[in-house]
Amino acid sequence: MSSGRTRGIILHVSDHGEADKIITLYSPDLGRVTGIAKGAKRSKKRFVNKLEEFSLLQIIYRPARGDGLFILSEADLENAYLSIRTHYDRYVVAMYAGELALRFTREHDPDPEIFSLLAWTMQELTEERDPLAVAAFFHLRLLGAAGYEPQLARCGLCNAPVENGRDFALHVGRGTLVCARCLNEQREAVLPFSMQTLKFLQHAQHADLKNLTRLRLSRNNALEALRILHRYTQHLLQHDIHAWSQVRKLAGAQTPDSPSA
Ligand SMILES: [Zn+2]
Incomplete structure:
Protein backbone atom coordinates (compact mmCIF):
# COMPACT_ATOMS: atom_id res chain seq x y z
CA MET A 1 0.00 0.00 0.00
CA SER A 2 1.51 3.33 -1.05
CA SER A 3 0.57 6.84 0.07
CA GLY A 4 -2.51 8.42 -1.33
CA ARG A 5 -5.86 10.02 -1.01
CA THR A 6 -9.22 8.25 -1.10
CA ARG A 7 -12.76 8.26 0.24
CA GLY A 8 -14.24 5.68 2.53
CA ILE A 9 -17.13 4.77 4.79
CA ILE A 10 -16.07 3.84 8.30
CA LEU A 11 -17.24 0.36 9.27
CA HIS A 12 -15.55 0.05 12.65
CA VAL A 13 -13.67 2.22 15.13
CA SER A 14 -11.88 1.18 18.29
CA ASP A 15 -9.57 2.82 20.78
CA HIS A 16 -5.93 1.85 20.69
CA GLY A 17 -3.78 2.60 23.69
CA GLU A 18 -3.90 5.99 25.34
CA ALA A 19 -4.12 8.18 22.31
CA ASP A 20 -4.79 6.34 19.07
CA LYS A 21 -7.76 4.94 17.22
CA ILE A 22 -7.96 2.02 14.84
CA ILE A 23 -10.44 2.46 12.01
CA THR A 24 -11.66 0.06 9.36
CA LEU A 25 -13.18 1.65 6.31
CA TYR A 26 -14.46 0.63 2.91
CA SER A 27 -13.01 2.61 0.05
CA PRO A 28 -13.97 2.34 -3.64
CA ASP A 29 -10.34 1.98 -4.73
CA LEU A 30 -8.73 0.21 -1.75
CA GLY A 31 -11.58 -2.01 -0.59
CA ARG A 32 -11.74 -2.83 3.10
CA VAL A 33 -8.66 -1.49 4.85
CA THR A 34 -7.69 -0.85 8.44
CA GLY A 35 -5.52 1.99 9.66
CA ILE A 36 -4.40 3.84 12.69
CA ALA A 37 -5.19 7.46 13.52
CA LYS A 38 -2.32 8.49 15.75
CA GLY A 39 -3.22 10.87 18.51
CA ALA A 40 -6.90 10.78 17.48
CA LYS A 41 -8.08 10.72 21.07
CA ARG A 42 -6.05 13.84 21.88
CA SER A 43 -5.91 15.84 18.69
CA LYS A 44 -8.97 18.02 18.70
CA LYS A 45 -8.10 19.63 15.44
CA ARG A 46 -7.41 16.86 12.99
CA PHE A 47 -9.94 14.20 13.83
CA VAL A 48 -12.58 15.51 16.21
CA ASN A 49 -16.08 14.22 15.38
CA LYS A 50 -14.82 12.71 12.17
CA LEU A 51 -13.86 9.18 13.12
CA GLU A 52 -17.37 7.92 13.80
CA GLU A 53 -18.83 4.69 12.48
CA PHE A 54 -20.72 5.04 9.17
CA SER A 55 -19.30 8.49 8.35
CA LEU A 56 -18.04 9.08 4.83
CA LEU A 57 -14.55 10.57 4.87
CA GLN A 58 -11.98 11.85 2.45
CA ILE A 59 -8.63 10.79 3.76
CA ILE A 60 -4.93 11.15 3.16
CA TYR A 61 -2.97 8.10 4.24
CA ARG A 62 0.50 6.66 4.14
CA PRO A 63 1.72 3.11 4.54
CA ALA A 64 2.73 1.85 7.94
CA ARG A 65 5.61 -0.46 8.59
CA GLY A 66 5.16 -4.15 9.04
CA ASP A 67 1.72 -4.84 10.35
CA GLY A 68 -0.26 -3.86 7.22
CA LEU A 69 -2.11 -0.98 8.87
CA PHE A 70 -2.06 2.33 7.06
CA ILE A 71 -1.51 5.59 8.87
CA LEU A 72 -4.33 8.07 8.63
CA SER A 73 -2.66 11.44 8.12
CA GLU A 74 -5.70 13.61 7.54
CA ALA A 75 -9.45 13.18 7.39
CA ASP A 76 -12.19 15.41 6.05
CA LEU A 77 -15.81 14.70 6.71
CA GLU A 78 -17.77 14.33 3.47
CA ASN A 79 -21.01 13.15 5.10
CA ALA A 80 -21.66 12.35 8.76
CA TYR A 81 -25.18 11.00 8.04
CA LEU A 82 -26.07 12.60 11.34
ZN1 LIG B 1 -39.79 -27.16 -9.09
Missing part, protein backbone atom coordinates in the same frame (compact mmCIF):
# COMPACT_ATOMS: atom_id res chain seq x y z
CA SER A 83 -29.63 11.34 11.64
CA ILE A 84 -28.33 7.76 11.81
CA ARG A 85 -26.94 8.69 15.24
CA THR A 86 -30.14 10.27 16.48
CA HIS A 87 -32.59 7.54 15.36
CA TYR A 88 -32.17 4.16 17.01
CA ASP A 89 -33.80 2.18 14.18
CA ARG A 90 -31.54 3.78 11.58
CA TYR A 91 -28.50 3.12 13.74
CA VAL A 92 -29.40 -0.56 14.15
CA VAL A 93 -29.72 -1.01 10.39
CA ALA A 94 -26.43 0.82 9.79
CA MET A 95 -24.78 -1.59 12.26
CA TYR A 96 -26.36 -4.55 10.45
CA ALA A 97 -25.12 -3.28 7.08
CA GLY A 98 -21.66 -2.57 8.48
CA GLU A 99 -21.38 -6.03 10.01
CA LEU A 100 -22.48 -7.72 6.78
CA ALA A 101 -19.99 -5.63 4.81
CA LEU A 102 -17.19 -6.69 7.17
CA ARG A 103 -18.14 -10.35 6.86
CA PHE A 104 -18.59 -10.46 3.10
CA THR A 105 -15.48 -8.52 2.05
CA ARG A 106 -11.77 -9.23 2.20
CA GLU A 107 -9.02 -6.74 2.89
CA HIS A 108 -7.49 -4.92 -0.08
CA ASP A 109 -10.05 -6.34 -2.51
CA PRO A 110 -11.84 -3.24 -3.79
CA ASP A 111 -15.30 -3.41 -5.34
CA PRO A 112 -16.73 0.03 -6.21
CA GLU A 113 -20.22 -1.51 -6.27
CA ILE A 114 -19.97 -2.39 -2.58
CA PHE A 115 -18.83 1.12 -1.78
CA SER A 116 -21.75 2.59 -3.75
CA LEU A 117 -24.14 0.26 -1.98
CA LEU A 118 -22.85 1.30 1.44
CA ALA A 119 -23.09 4.99 0.53
CA TRP A 120 -26.60 4.45 -0.86
CA THR A 121 -27.63 2.68 2.35
CA MET A 122 -26.32 5.39 4.69
CA GLN A 123 -27.93 8.09 2.56
CA GLU A 124 -31.28 6.25 2.42
CA LEU A 125 -31.24 5.79 6.19
CA THR A 126 -31.06 9.55 6.61
CA GLU A 127 -34.16 10.00 4.44
CA GLU A 128 -37.69 9.23 5.53
CA ARG A 129 -37.38 5.61 4.52
CA ASP A 130 -38.37 2.49 6.42
CA PRO A 131 -35.01 1.24 7.76
CA LEU A 132 -36.15 -2.39 7.42
CA ALA A 133 -36.73 -1.92 3.69
CA VAL A 134 -33.29 -0.34 3.35
CA ALA A 135 -31.80 -3.29 5.26
CA ALA A 136 -33.53 -5.81 2.98
CA PHE A 137 -32.34 -4.09 -0.21
CA PHE A 138 -28.79 -3.72 1.12
CA HIS A 139 -28.62 -7.34 2.18
CA LEU A 140 -29.93 -8.62 -1.15
CA ARG A 141 -27.58 -6.47 -3.22
CA LEU A 142 -24.54 -7.18 -1.05
CA LEU A 143 -25.07 -10.91 -1.59
CA GLY A 144 -25.08 -10.23 -5.32
CA ALA A 145 -21.93 -8.10 -5.20
CA ALA A 146 -20.15 -10.71 -3.09
CA GLY A 147 -20.98 -13.52 -5.53
CA TYR A 148 -23.76 -15.17 -3.54
CA GLU A 149 -26.79 -13.80 -5.35
CA PRO A 150 -29.75 -16.07 -4.64
CA GLN A 151 -31.30 -17.38 -7.85
CA LEU A 152 -34.86 -16.09 -7.69
CA ALA A 153 -36.13 -16.33 -11.26
CA ARG A 154 -37.22 -19.96 -11.37
CA CYS A 155 -37.28 -23.23 -9.48
CA GLY A 156 -33.71 -24.49 -9.25
CA LEU A 157 -34.86 -28.10 -9.59
CA CYS A 158 -37.59 -28.26 -12.27
CA ASN A 159 -36.96 -24.82 -13.85
CA ALA A 160 -40.57 -23.66 -13.43
CA PRO A 161 -40.71 -19.85 -13.65
CA VAL A 162 -42.09 -17.76 -10.81
CA GLU A 163 -45.79 -17.21 -11.41
CA ASN A 164 -48.88 -16.84 -9.34
CA GLY A 165 -50.61 -20.01 -8.31
CA ARG A 166 -47.48 -21.85 -7.30
CA ASP A 167 -45.64 -21.45 -4.00
CA PHE A 168 -41.91 -20.96 -3.79
CA ALA A 169 -39.30 -21.21 -1.08
CA LEU A 170 -35.58 -20.54 -0.91
CA HIS A 171 -33.49 -23.67 -0.72
CA VAL A 172 -30.83 -22.53 1.72
CA GLY A 173 -28.18 -25.04 0.72
CA ARG A 174 -28.45 -24.32 -3.00
CA GLY A 175 -29.24 -20.61 -2.90
CA THR A 176 -32.07 -21.16 -5.39
CA LEU A 177 -35.82 -21.22 -5.34
CA VAL A 178 -37.74 -24.47 -5.08
CA CYS A 179 -41.36 -24.69 -6.16
CA ALA A 180 -44.13 -26.33 -4.15
CA ARG A 181 -44.09 -29.41 -6.37
CA CYS A 182 -40.39 -30.02 -5.84
CA LEU A 183 -40.67 -28.91 -2.24
CA ASN A 184 -42.33 -32.17 -1.21
CA GLU A 185 -39.23 -34.09 -2.17
CA GLN A 186 -36.91 -31.78 -0.24
CA ARG A 187 -36.00 -32.63 3.27
CA GLU A 188 -33.41 -29.91 3.67
CA ALA A 189 -33.97 -26.41 5.00
CA VAL A 190 -36.31 -24.32 2.89
CA LEU A 191 -37.81 -20.92 3.67
CA PRO A 192 -41.19 -20.10 2.10
CA PHE A 193 -41.65 -16.81 0.24
CA SER A 194 -44.87 -14.90 -0.25
CA MET A 195 -45.33 -14.07 -3.94
CA GLN A 196 -45.29 -10.35 -3.14
CA THR A 197 -41.94 -10.46 -1.36
CA LEU A 198 -40.46 -12.69 -4.04
CA LYS A 199 -41.53 -10.35 -6.88
CA PHE A 200 -40.11 -7.40 -4.98
CA LEU A 201 -36.75 -9.07 -4.51
CA GLN A 202 -36.60 -10.13 -8.16
CA HIS A 203 -37.09 -6.52 -9.13
CA ALA A 204 -34.68 -5.15 -6.53
CA GLN A 205 -31.97 -7.61 -7.53
CA HIS A 206 -31.31 -5.91 -10.86
CA ALA A 207 -32.62 -2.36 -10.48
CA ASP A 208 -30.29 0.66 -10.60
CA LEU A 209 -29.58 2.03 -7.14
CA LYS A 210 -31.39 5.23 -8.03
CA ASN A 211 -34.49 3.23 -8.99
CA LEU A 212 -34.18 1.14 -5.86
CA THR A 213 -34.76 4.34 -3.95
CA ARG A 214 -38.27 4.53 -5.39
CA LEU A 215 -39.29 0.96 -4.53
CA ARG A 216 -41.65 0.79 -1.61
CA LEU A 217 -41.45 -2.44 0.32
CA SER A 218 -43.99 -2.90 3.12
CA ARG A 219 -42.74 -3.59 6.62
CA ASN A 220 -44.08 -7.16 6.59
CA ASN A 221 -42.52 -7.94 3.24
CA ALA A 222 -39.23 -6.35 4.32
CA LEU A 223 -39.15 -8.47 7.45
CA GLU A 224 -40.01 -11.62 5.53
CA ALA A 225 -37.22 -10.87 3.03
CA LEU A 226 -34.75 -10.18 5.83
CA ARG A 227 -35.57 -13.38 7.69
CA ILE A 228 -34.93 -15.42 4.57
CA LEU A 229 -31.76 -13.54 3.58
CA HIS A 230 -30.48 -13.77 7.14
CA ARG A 231 -30.96 -17.54 7.29
CA TYR A 232 -29.32 -17.96 3.89
CA THR A 233 -26.41 -15.81 5.10
CA GLN A 234 -26.01 -17.83 8.30
CA HIS A 235 -25.72 -20.90 6.12
CA LEU A 236 -23.15 -19.24 3.83
CA LEU A 237 -20.98 -17.82 6.59
CA GLN A 238 -21.57 -20.50 9.21
CA HIS A 239 -21.54 -17.56 11.56
CA ASP A 240 -24.09 -15.42 13.40
CA ILE A 241 -24.75 -11.82 12.43
CA HIS A 242 -24.77 -10.15 15.83
CA ALA A 243 -26.85 -7.12 14.83
CA TRP A 244 -29.65 -9.40 13.61
CA SER A 245 -31.29 -9.73 17.02
CA GLN A 246 -31.69 -5.94 17.17
CA VAL A 247 -32.97 -5.71 13.61
CA ARG A 248 -35.56 -8.35 14.45
CA LYS A 249 -36.64 -6.45 17.53
CA LEU A 250 -37.21 -3.32 15.44
CA ALA A 251 -40.07 -5.08 13.77
CA GLY A 252 -41.35 -6.38 17.11
CA ALA A 253 -41.14 -9.76 15.51
CA GLN A 254 -40.92 -13.22 16.97
CA THR A 255 -39.34 -15.30 14.26
CA PRO A 256 -39.24 -19.07 14.25
CA ASP A 257 -35.50 -19.11 13.62
CA SER A 258 -34.74 -17.14 16.77
CA PRO A 259 -35.54 -18.20 20.30
CA SER A 260 -37.94 -15.74 21.92
CA ALA A 261 -36.08 -13.09 23.87
